Amino acid sequence: MTLTEAEQETATDQTGGPLTGRSIPRVEDARLLTGGGRFLADVQIPEMKHAAIVRSRVAHGRIRNIDLAAALEAPGVVAAFDGRMLATVSRPLSHLLPIPTIKPLEWHVLATEKVRFVGEPVAIVIAESRSSAEDAAELVDVEYDELTAVTDAVAALADGSPLLYEEWDSNDFLSHEHVTGDVDAAFAAADGVLSERITQHRVIGLPLEGHGACAQFDASTGKLLVYASNQQPHNLRTVLSDVTGVSEARITVIAPDMGGGFGNKQHFMREECLIAVVALQVPFPVSWIQDRYESLVSSVHSREQVHDVEIAYRSNGRVLGMRTKIVADIGSPELYFTGASPALVTTSLLTGTYDIRAFSVELHCAVTNKCPIGAYRGFGQPQAFVTIERMMDLLAETLGLDPAEVRRRNFIPDEPRPYVSVTGARYDTGSFPAQFEDLLDLLGYGESRSAQEAARREGRFVGIGLASIVEATAPNLHSVAGRFGGFELASVTVQPDGHVNVVAGTKSQGQGHATFLSQLVGDELALPLEMIDVQEGDTALLAYGMGTWGSRSAVMAGGAVIRASRKLRDKMRAIAANMLQADTASVELSEGMFRSAGAELPFVAVANAAYLHPFLVPPDLEFGLTETVVYDPRNTSYFPDEQGAMNVAATYATAAGGVVVEVDPATGAVAILDAALVHDCGRVINPLIVDGQIQGALAQAVGAILLEEITYDHDGQPQTVSLLDYLVPAFGSVPRVRIRHRETPSELEGGFRGAGEAGIIVMPAALVNAVDDALRPIGVRVRQTSLRPKHVRRLVREAGFRVDPLAPVRLHGLNIS
């Protein structure tokens, strides 16, 4: 077996030197590999009952009546509630977004007056078993006065459209405009203008383990315990306190092992709040585990946007200005923090990695009678790069330039840093041109173009797609995602036996936090990984935390644990100095020993002294070895400035991606022949984990473009309701991506930039460009992100190309053997 470049670079290494930077296999694995993972559905509480949720079967309607009587009499049923009953014992949720133009909105844990998408929760039945709860849920009789469904975002904004919220007088939930530079002058000075409409389709992150919650209220203590598969357990605690009225001091949220999240579990689901509210009403714990139908129709969808974009260019390929209008379909907005947030992120990155100084964007977030749109790995960023990278290719074609060349002529220059983008983002990044040349080298761009020419002469449709991105990591989304974001907490405790407990406010969903945080702590405290234990996801263990999203965990939790560990190391050096009768400054820590002038003390002896031998602790130091650190680089904006500019992220990661595809115009199938990605997430803590994130994100990018598409009919009925309708990549449908790292350290603690999302932000653009490039000889223009075979076939047909079934025979002759 020959190793690819990525494999060689990530060959595991467990010997010598610092832990950081090494491909160490994960400490999480052994438990998960042997069936020892404990996911939400594995949580068992004595006396626990099971919930089934009754969901709307109509896309838009007024609830006339809900009859729970038959369900309440069904075998095993112990309780049932509808929305009006629970609205009297709970507070409504709200989007809480501090944006002046956003419509006011509150909603309850169950629908009360209207339903606005198929799958919206309207009632809940609690029974002894899940199957009896589901049987009884079918007996709940809900009568609706059906209303006309609104399923298209552009049509939703037209005059005369039926309204989801009559009180708003329109379906425009949020409109937002931003202008930088003199856009009109840029267009007036241009040699030409390219105008396109690019449509981006609806997909779902689809963690294999769906959402769920399990809650228990202890009336004797007033304490509420909630288990939830949630990426932000502390933030969920805050929301649960809002909704239930129980103080945060009396709520514990535990996020157990999570079977993926991908942003879908970043929200505070109505159902998570519902289960907590119900638990306050009944004398037993209640569990709800989302099934796959529920996950597909009533959890969190993503991406759907229409971009009308114009770029003004000079004949030398330089882009002078850009105008964009975005209509984002956000479905039902009743999802904390709503689909407006990723759409706002899209608007901030539309100029991509290019030095375009005149820019305007107009955003409209339209509500429709479809499942709420929300977070999915990439969070609005893939859409921005599909658009700008598509436009770069179209410009190259218009001017007869190579797509690589038109990019070279527009890249953000290497100086100055930070480069302040048209929306105020402060790019602290490495070189975009050098990263791109690295990609062309890794891809073998010249040879790929020659091979493409040869393939075209044989009548084959081979295409090459390129893309370049900058990615907001460790964001503070205060103004676009409500109250949460910004700082992170972590505590590090050295126990009397020298073992270390680390607690972080982030929450791994598979990203290997226990491993990479241990690597960082191990380097600071000169300890092996076996001495370090990392815990996340239990609000009782740490005052607060912001969870895991926005590629923030290595940067924010990493920064916090490094600082906490250093404080402990310095304190232990002072204790060791006292014990060795030496100067603190002369005491060094390495390989588990404190050393000074030939004398040495084991780490564990100092740890023990700090707790159990107070006479060895210098009088100016407190006993014990525990530090809690709040880390925030304080370099992000909480609100836009007067020009509407804001810096959303603590640091920015970058990547360039390229793919080579072959399209079969007869079937519409797209085969990926090669995929390459150059990645800069600053200092890499564990290449094995980072490369795994890139490969996994590539799979989701391939799925999103070539296989996956959530669809509804005109009445708002979902057509993708099982994994037989919604196809995700399987074994054999994903290429192996070849990876090269550039490590431009950030200025933050540790030098990290975020990792985990680059693959899904850069590769959709590269894939769309590659398919377009493949089909260019027959006049196909790709202006959409969904390139499932049926769509590719439609594009081929619309281009007027008729597939000659005998073409291979004419080319190669009949080969009958």
Place this chain on the structure above:
Amino acid sequence: MDLRMRVNDKAVHLAVEPRDSLLEVLRDRLSLRGAHAACEQGACGACTVLVDGRAAQSCLLFAVQAEGSEVRTIESVGTPGSLHPLQEAMHRHHALQCGFCTPGIVMAALDLLESTELFESGQPLDRETIEAAMSGNLCRCTGYHPIVDAIEEVASGRIQSDGRSSTAAAAAGSEHLAEVEG
């Protein structure tokens, strides 16, 4: 209904509802929670166990269909302190991230690696064969290649150690199992 089967080498006798799936009985009645419910439609393979030595999606089987069968679950394969060679290879290759699909992946791959038909056919266990055999299992995290790498490595190790016969390797695997169960 009365159900008698052997699960992880232990005789099991219990009363079940006709509609109980094998997955529900394993998880809720026998507390073997390593097999997971993720689609309950036979589309994802997270619930995969071995029934009479072959990979089966336990969400699609009624429990009573396992009457008289030998069922093996992830709980019988390796321990955190003593991983099965396949689990060891998956660990080294970073072939799992969230770990939710992992028990199903391990069981499906064991079926493939222990399949005597395949070895007797003389077919090499190449990537395409592995991908075809594993196509009933979805993973949303890894992008699959690390899993195929791990399976390929275990398979090639067997071929190198004892030619094209799988017998010795399979026996070694069983010994390992016996050890951890004992």
